[in-house]
Amino acid sequence: MADTAEMIEEDEGLPKNLVAMVVDIVNADDIASLNTVLNPLHPADVADLLEQLNERDRAALLALWKDGMDGEILSELGDDLREEVIDILGPTELADAVRHLESDDVVDLVEDLGEDQQEQVLDALNASDRLVVEQALAYPDESAGRLMQMEVVRAPSHWTVGETIDYLRASDDLPEQFYHVILVDPRMKPVGYVTLGRLLGTPRPIHLTELMEDSFRTFRVDQDEEDVAYAFNQYHLISAPVVDEDDRLVGVITIDDAMIVLDDEHEEDILRLAGVDGESSLTDKxxxxxxxxxxxxxxxxxxxxxxxxxxxxxxxxxxxxxxxxxxxxxxxxxxxxxxxxxxxxxxxxxxxxxxxxxxxxxxxxxxxxxxxxxxxxxxxxxxxxxxxxxxxxxxxxxxxxxxxxxxxxxxxxxxxxxxxxxxxxxxxxxxxxxxxxxxxxxxxxxxxxxxxxxxxx
Amino acid sequence: MADTAEMIEEDEGLPKNLVAMVVDIVNADDIASLNTVLNPLHPADVADLLEQLNERDRAALLALWKDGMDGEILSELGDDLREEVIDILGPTELADAVRHLESDDVVDLVEDLGEDQQEQVLDALNASDRLVVEQALAYPDESAGRLMQMEVVRAPSHWTVGETIDYLRASDDLPEQFYHVILVDPRMKPVGYVTLGRLLGTPRPIHLTELMEDSFRTFRVDQDEEDVAYAFNQYHLISAPVVDEDDRLVGVITIDDAMIVLDDEHEEDILRLAGVDGESSLTDKxxxxxxxxxxxxxxxxxxxxxxxxxxxxxxxxxxxxxxxxxxxxxxxxxxxxxxxxxxxxxxxxxxxxxxxxxxxxxxxxxxxxxxxxxxxxxxxxxxxxxxxxxxxxxxxxxxxxxxxxxxxxxxxxxxxxxxxxxxxxxxxxxxxxxxxxxxxxxxxxxxxxxxxxxxxx
CATH class of the missing domain: 1.10.357.20 (SLC41 divalent cation transporters, integral membrane domain)
Structure with a gap:
């Protein structure tokens, strides 16, 4: 295990002989070795591995390793391959795989699926998660609304550092990743933000308004994701609130989402300049x-x-x-x-x-x-x-x-x-x-x- | 002021008539209006504006607005234009401009300058900042060492949440942006990290080791920045520690730096595919x-x-x-x-x-x-x-x-x-x-x- 992890860190990307090794293991039906090799891999690397296998080997691996497939791996797969893998997984495995994903990841996972498969994934969610995902899917394709996560950490602008920390400690469903606390007025309009670093480095009695950053940008929920990516890149944003038409806070977009959009736009431009439809990928038939x-x-x-x-x-x-x-x-x-x-x-x-x-x-x-x-x-x-x-x-x-x-x-x-x-x-x-x-x-x-x-x- | 800011938010990028307006203001020697228009702009937008002016207008603007130029605008300029602007600024203005930058921004600013100009900028720094910058410049071009910031927030892995927060509150020179506290062993080897969100959401007596994230990647100081950008993109990293050859923590790279590298690599690839040297820019002569x-x-x-x-x-x-x-x-x-x-x-x-x-x-x-x-x-x-x-x-x-x-x-x-x-x-x-x-x-x-x-x- 440690070996595999180290090999990856040396070179970045999958180790050279990994694909051949995995094919051998799959052909030998050796599930123990398969777990030893695949479990320590990052989901993104497992997805890359799946993309490099041919269709037959991929099906054999999935048959052997159904329990190993999780929602994060599904998220990392290209659209075509994701549909192929969902078809191979049964409804039970699919439900297990997506249940632990955050809502914005589920949205990203299902938005390009066919209607049947989309329904299959939504059925696997519990009622409240399903509601959130369907709400996000109601926003236009490639909009800020699709990109944002709806779990937002916010605080009334009149709070102190101490009140904010106490509130965060009492919350039991903080998002996995957040970098700012967004300050809102009583009508839920975002008025600024405080970085977590500032919050941590400041004594409890200080008011949040004293810690607010100068530059502050919000996006409208229907704004094009391309605009969002441009602004993150141009203004070096880390996260930014998203508001609805009444200027009320409805979500937050983080830099990692923007980075993915920027990467996709670039890829599309390169391929289009060469006369290739931007959606194309190496696993296309x-x-x-x-x-x-x-x-x-x-x-x-x-x-x-x-x-x-x-x-x-x-x-x-x-x-x-x-x-x-x-x-x-x-x-x-x-x-x-x-x-x-x-x-x-x-x-x-x-x-x-x-x-x-x-x-x-x-x-x-x-x-x-x-x-x-x-x-x-x-x-x-x-x-x-x-x-x-x-x-x-x-x-x-x-x-x-x-x-x-x-x-x-x-x-x-x-x-x-x-x-x-x-x-x-x-x-x-x-x-x-x-x-x-x-x-x-x-x-x-x-x-x-x-x-x-x-x-x- | 509010108007200009709003125009920008509507559309992303500079408002259409801004360049013409600024040229008129400069020709009228109207310094008050110039300040009203330029001061609320983000440094990245000021840099874009300068790039869109012709050489004569640019010189006139800078002559009128020397005090407005700051290090952040310089950082945002393309290499060619940066040299031009530094030549126009006198040593005093240059010193004022760069004094408030963080060390990694100064490194980024000077690494591609000619030797004379590099010396000019370094002379403007105080002795301790200069030492840090020169240390960074000693790392190979396009390496993790050049990319990282040396200001790292770290904590011994045996600390509790409370001890860490107290330490952060007592520090008076925390970096402007940080997202993780890196845990180190007694030999300064990084062993994991805790997100600030986790730290804020957890009661004081809990030990940091209980909050550590599973996946953890470090880079070597001499690793290629391309590898770093690939890993940030592939593994959705937000920040990652950089170690020297003895595995000791020497710095930290954050996602915004990686995003810039990724963007540059992409740009270079697009242009190279079209047979254009990747360093080219629109302001080249x-x-x-x-x-x-x-x-x-x-x-x-x-x-x-x-x-x-x-x-x-x-x-x-x-x-x-x-x-x-x-x-x-x-x-x-x-x-x-x-x-x-x-x-x-x-x-x-x-x-x-x-x-x-x-x-x-x-x-x-x-x-x-x-x-x-x-x-x-x-x-x-x-x-x-x-x-x-x-x-x-x-x-x-x-x-x-x-x-x-x-x-x-x-x-x-x-x-x-x-x-x-x-x-x-x-x-x-x-x-x-x-x-x-x-x-x-x-x-x-x-x-x-x-x-x-x-x-x-």
């Missing part, structure tokens, strides 16, 4: 993955055909000088890459609210200059390459001019397109790539082949 | 940006020329049938996009330790199947397009076969190349793109033109 990759490829096919139409305008030119067919992908490719660089910086800067109407023209100007300078350098290189390769100085001049044009356009389009998409309410991470590469392909082919038609023939 | 974009474009030029060499092998084929030049970019482009999808999923899965030697073959098999299915669908579409467009059924067959081949190769290369790069210790986010698109370009052009040469001529 072939068909699900195929469907998720298809739309972007379909869009790309249309834009690629569009670029081909541009080329076909110059069929005669190419027939006269085949060297053009050899060199034309270089111009398009360099523009595409420069455009992707610009658009990625722009998309991220929009997400972090660093790129705004106040500085967009300055950034576009910068990108155009960058395109001009890098374009000029690569124009010289490619001009020489084209000249030497095909023995035609004019061909070198043509590819050089086309290169500069396309890289300037790349900088312009790479910044302007995400900004415009954002203005129209379209996620720039998802859609910018198709537009920008269409522009750089079309401009690249048109500039190069058009100049060649005029200057060379 | 033209020359700095040009330099940062250049290496990837240079690599891309080489690979594009390589792809052109493949095309040039088939110059005669293209001269006979110019339609090939029109259609060939489509095959390469679809492969490139499919490859980028696979490689992005693979790179992210490697970063989150979900893609390991245990499941790599399963994932590669899945990607190949996905390439096969999507390839087959687009093969049919493009086969028909090619046939109808150029009136040649065989040309349709050629492009269809080439499409399937290239998309299968894309899935294979998109997964295998990042995995192999990782094995060789090369950051897959940085290098995979060049390799994968080279493969899909070369295979795309070769398969399409080669098949055409054999089947059509």
């Amino acid at each position: 072939v068909i699900a993955t195929t469907k998720r990759r298809f739309p972007w490829l379909a869009v790309n096919l249309v834009t690629a055909i569009f670029a081909s139409l541009v080329i076909s305008m110059f069929e005669d030119t190419i027939a006269t000088l085949v060297a053009l067919a050899v060199l034309m992908p270089i111009v398009a490719s360099m523009g595409g890459n420069a455009g992707t660089q610009s658009l990625t910086v722009a998309v991220r800067s929009i997400a972090t609210k660093d790129l705004t109407s106040a500085n967009v023209w300055r950034v576009i100007r910068r990108e155009v200059y960058v395109g001009l300078i890098n374009g000029a350098i690569f124009a010289v290189v490619m001009g020489i390459v084209g000249w030497v390769w095909f023995g035609s100085p004019m061909l070198g001049v043509v590819i050089a001019i086309a290169m500069v044009i396309n890289m300037v356009v790349a900088g312009l389009a790479g910044t302007a397109i995400p900004v415009v998409l954002e203005k129209f309410g379209i996620d720039p991470a998802l859609a910018s790539g198709a537009f920008v590469t269409t522009v750089t392909d079309v401009v690249g082919f048109f500039a190069f082949l058009g100049l060649a038609a005029v200057m060379l023939l | 033209v020359i700095a940006t040009t330099k940062r974009r250049f290496p990837w474009l240079a690599v891309n030029l080489v690979t594009a020329i390589f792809a052109s060499l493949v095309i040039s092998m088939f110059e005669d084929t293209i001269a006979t049938l110019v339609a090939l030049a029109v259609l060939m970019p489509i095959v390469a482009s679809m492969g490139g996009n499919a490859g980028t999808q696979s490689l992005t999923v693979a790179v992210r899965s490697i970063a989150t330790k979900d893609l390991t030697s245990a499941n790599v073959w399963r994932v590669i098999r899945r990607e190949v199947y996905v390439g096969l299915i999507n390839g087959a669908i687009f093969a049919v579409v493009m086969g028909i397009v090619g046939w109808v467009w150029f009136g040649s059924p065989m040309l349709g067959v050629v492009i269809a076969i080439a499409m399937v081949i290239n998309m299968v190769v894309a899935g294979l290369a998109g997964t295998a190349i990042p995995v192999v790069l990782e094995k060789f210790g090369i950051d897959p986010a940085l290098a995979s793109g060049a390799f994968v698109t080279t493969v899909t370009d070369v295979v795309g052009f070769f398969a399409f033109l080669g098949l055409a040469a054999v089947m059509l001529l």
